[in-house]
Amino acid sequence: MKTEHTPNEVSIPEATLRKWEARGVSRRDFIKFCTATTAAMALPMTFVPRVAQAMEDNRLPVIWVEYQSCSGDSEAFLRANQPAAGDIILDVISLEYSEVIMAAAGHLAEEAKQQAMEKYKGKYVLIVEGAIPKGDGGVYCTVGGRSAVDSCTELVRNAAATICVGSCASFGGIPAAAPNPTGAVSVMDLVPGAPVINLPGCPVNAENLTATIVHFLTFGKLPATDRLGRPKFAYGKRIHDNCERRAHFDAGQYAEVFGDAGHRQGHCLYKLGCKGPETFHNCPTIRYNEGTSWPVMAGHGCVGCSEPQFWDTMSPFYRRLPNVPGFDVEMTADKIGIGLAAATAVAFGAHGVASCFRRGDNMEQDKVIEEE
Amino acid sequence: MLQIRYVWEWPVRITHWVNALSIVVLSVTGFYIGNPFVTVHSTNQFVMGTMRVVHYGFAYAFALSVLARVVWSLVGNHHASWREFFPWLTPSGWKRIIGTFKYYAFMAKKPPYEVGHNALAAMAYSAVFILYLVQIVSGFALYGQFSPGVGWYSFFAPVLTAFGNQGLRLTHHLVMWLLIGFAIHHVYSAWLMDVKEKNGTLSSIFGGYKFVEPEDL
Ligand code: HEM
Ligand code: HEM
Ligand code: SF4
């Protein structure tokens, strides 16, 4: 019987599935990819056929550049433990330039990049990995003799959209951590106003990158973002509000030190400095390495890697609160506070004792009548 | 002859006690939230959850009470007026500030004779009201994050962007200690003035009345 709760039937045309089979992607893998990506974008399952359709129609030109980076995001993407997803994505995009995997090198590679940019002007998607050092005229990072500032600005201006992968491209990340010797900035700060989406994380979660690309393929535009330019489907909820240890947090069960009884029983990592309460990311639901695990599941607190300037603002990583500026690192907010309260009590206590012995400061003394 | 004067109208008294009670409860629950010193043994308990619910409940009460007192400073009697809190704006206020300071510092025998707040206390209260506002803004900005994009979150998004989540937490935490420091000093001073002025200062914050000798004014 069909009730209003029975979902509509969702199917991918047989011909599409056959085509992917011919390319070496099993129908099972393709259906999995389409449904998982639709779910990651927080779309209802009725969108699966549209996603499958979009995967067929496209051959999206993509340029992937790296500046001040560790290539961790490239690694995360290429070594996604889900070979089918990597294959499918690499099949529907045409990766025109990527330092990590391209065969060309030197001037030839630079030429190819320049040509791709001109040929697909206004049509290609740019993926940026790493921060851009603006300090001292941009001398701290040059590729093929051109400063990162110049080449990145040009590439962003000519792109249909730019996807920043990882915290460095999104917010400056580790290169921009204090004292930021190279004057590193994010793409958003380098080219304000350009259509840029941020996928922070250290590294980016490959599934979020895949979902962002598929969103662009399916709808022709970038997904809706939060106030920091991060897609809401991936950064719309706090780690703490989706965490599997949350019940222990609410109950009041905490690991006090690594390896203690609470830690072994999977209690909340709040007192070990977990920054889940200040971090917006979908790690608890998507997880890493094909949904195998994520930091809190593995027993380590979140360090807030997907928030701006996390290296400075989220440290010390093993304490809940930052150090109080101007005080020794061992002086926590509570130690300072207790000292302040004690000093106030002592000072006013002394004032009180002195006031008790003080003579002649009473008002209306002449009106006081001593009781018998 | 001594007069009995109605100094603190009921909104002043009620907001005072709602604030005082809220601050005690918010400090205890807040301290637990910052540093959960009780670890429980079973997931069917709800200690942190309860602390947070109570913190947010009193947070709303506190915020409304502070708002009400600010409104009353515009419509209440002149002892409650916002002008009272800024004695340093007028020359006569400066005289009262110096007079009170000299008394506290044992440099003068008697403090200036006051009906409402003494000048130093009024200045301290204006600072305390700023701390109240800091707690309310930082508190609601942190609170809103459970539901991003709407409500308190959108309202206080600029604050989150400017000070960062951890910056707000640290501020919220440190201001608690400043308020505790103020409370210690405040209760002491209220007692001191009650003894020395003999005008019913302490009971005035319960009943509203003070005993005033018009000749001394
Ligand atoms: C005088 C008033 C208040 C005091 C003394 C106070 C104290 C505290 C303290 C000490 C903490 C722990 C901070 C930390 O170490 O992370 C805290 C947390 C918090 N307070 Fe307050 N608070 C006050 C008012 C408010 C108000 C008005 C709100 C508004 C909703 C609020 C909302 C919060 C929130 C959301 C947290 C973080 C809770 C969490 O992380 O789960 N507080 N408070
Ligand atoms: C046993 C507890 C307390 C007693 C006996 C007490 C007593 C008093 C008295 C007598 C006054 C009027 C004083 C004057 O200015 O002439 C007053 C005003 C005030 N008290 Fe308290 N107080 C207590 C707790 C607190 C606490 C915990 C706070 C906040 C941290 C606080 C904040 C204030 C403020 C802001 C005013 C100015 C009130 C206004 O004009 O609205 N009090 N208190
Ligand atoms: S482990 Fe971290 S994110 Fe999870 S409930 Fe505890 S504090 Fe929150």
Ligand code: SF4
């Ligand atoms: S758990 Fe926290 S630190 Fe770890 S990847 Fe997720 S956001 Fe980054």
